[in-house]
Amino acid sequence: MSKVCEITGKKANNGYNISHSHVKTKKIQNVNLQSKKIWSYSRDCWIKVKVSTKGLKSLHRIL
Template sequence: MSAVCQVTGSGPGFGKQVSHSGMRTSRRWGVNVQSRRYWVPSMGRWVRLTVSAKGIKTIDKQGIDAVVARLAARGERF
């Protein structure tokens, strides 16, 4: 499972970790992505999406039908 949200498109952030001595080493900040199943009434089936916490809130606000229609228009598989 890749760490990219299918709804918002947000991925991991990259940067440097700075120690007390000032040494800089690379690190990455992961996205809170989860694999969720949603029932889509218009399609009559379950859809499994990899969504972040913000993506879940977007689905709650706009509705799963609108989000799935936008994903299908983009050509993404779900």
Template sequence: MSRVCELTGKVAMVGNNVSHAKNRTKRKFNVNLLKKRFFIAEEDKWVTLKVSASALKTINKIGIAAAIKDAKSKGFLK
């Protein structure tokens, strides 16, 4: 399973570990993902989504129906 947020499309970033001697080695900054169930009242059903913490805050602010509609318009959900 890939580590991609299903609502925002966030993926892992690549950067460097930098030591005190300024030696650089590659590392990954993974997305803070949560597997969460949401109830969509309009469709009267439950959906399970892998969402980032920032997407969860957006859902709390605008609602799950609006967040899914926005993700579908941006092409992140089918």
């Protein structure tokens, strides 16, 4: 299962945890993915989609 949004194409980002002594350790900032079911009028069935919350907002505007 890949951690990529199917609508916007967003994926994980690299970053650093910085401690009080300013020691940097690498971390991964994952996308806030939600699995949703969307009704397809052309196929006349439900489709499961993994969408980021930003992609979900754009879907709400369209639908």
